[in-house]
Amino acid sequence: MALQEGDFIRLRYTGRFDETIFDTTDEEKAKEEGIYNPRAEYGPVTVRLGSHHIIIGLEDELIGKEVGAEGEVDVPPEKGFGSHDDANVRSVPVSQFREKPKRGMRIEVEGREGVVVDVIGRRAVVDFNHPLAGKTLTYSYTIVEKVEDPIEQIKGLIKLYSGRTDIGISITDGVAELALPPAIVYDRRWMIWRGTLVREIFEYYPDIKNVVMKETFPRPEETKAAFEVPETEETPKTEETEE
Template identity: 45%
Template structure:
């Protein structure tokens, strides 16, 4: 049966720039080989809901109509990948704002908590691009659709792994109600606090539940380690953050800040 919007699927992929450099992958061995391995990342395939914005638009669109087991490649322009480069995030600042004064084009720097790349140095002034390293780039994804998730438990656990980085959280389902048991440490995790309403709404919308309950569970047994806050956001997490926070204008004339460079 062809993949359609609303399907929960397991997806393996590798994202590349036009020059062939790999910036994201679900293959752990390849990530290590390419020196982009993230010890806090999950490998072996992501669970995504087709059409829910869990991956970039161009890849999401390409999934529809394919069959389970399909392997292929899609080339995605910036407007359907990670967006165009924003000229407002390219700023010229004084070299005194940088910790390292031995600056040169291509150097990664941090200014007031924002990460950027030096693009030009003129005297004591430095131009820094605070756009995501993926902005404005045409990218290619090689991907394989591994399976369509059929059971409610698979769907819930897959969605939780996507948003929390934790696999196999305890869940129960009965009479249209999903019960998700949350380790105590996760209740203080900013990533989870921002995502939990999104998880509930997507389970109701796409998995057909009428109610989702989050139950904090405290046991005498040691809890599974809760991942540290991520260095970068997936598209799904970025959209969750955008919904939770009002949009603000960037500050004038100074300072701003990808999976690693990704996220499908």
């Protein structure tokens, strides 16, 4: 059956620009191309078609395809990362940088990330456009399977947004409960995206009336403190042993 908007799928893909790979779900390919991220979870990703979990040009290509389909598609800028906007290129005083700016340096100014494209006197020219803005991209893909189980779908959304695979999920009587690992509040990516996750759960699953996030702290295992005096070849003398 042809895939349509609202379907969850598991997808393998690799994105290229001018034969240079910039994104892939293949761990070995990422290592070969020098873009491997040791903190990333590689392998097929779970996405919902029609929700723009992937760039529009690739998503449009997948809708109407069958499970198991493989292919390649060219994605123009308007369906990729947008056109290059000259208004997003600004001149910034070098005094705003912690270190001397150089061409090609990635920096953050007022919460926005950009790339230094030139340094003129005491000012740096910074491009805040996405690095792939204005470029036509090529994606190769394989539709691995359709995901029907709501729990597996939500697990896929959690991994998509936070990269985490250690959150347990149960759905009972209209309540979706997420079992959170200890100290997850220190995970910045999770804290940023959890609101989006909750919103999408309510949007995609009308029968779910409440989302409960439960953080559990197990009692740590007791360890035996080593207070014993280590044995030595010579025992210290005491008043009772002294002659």
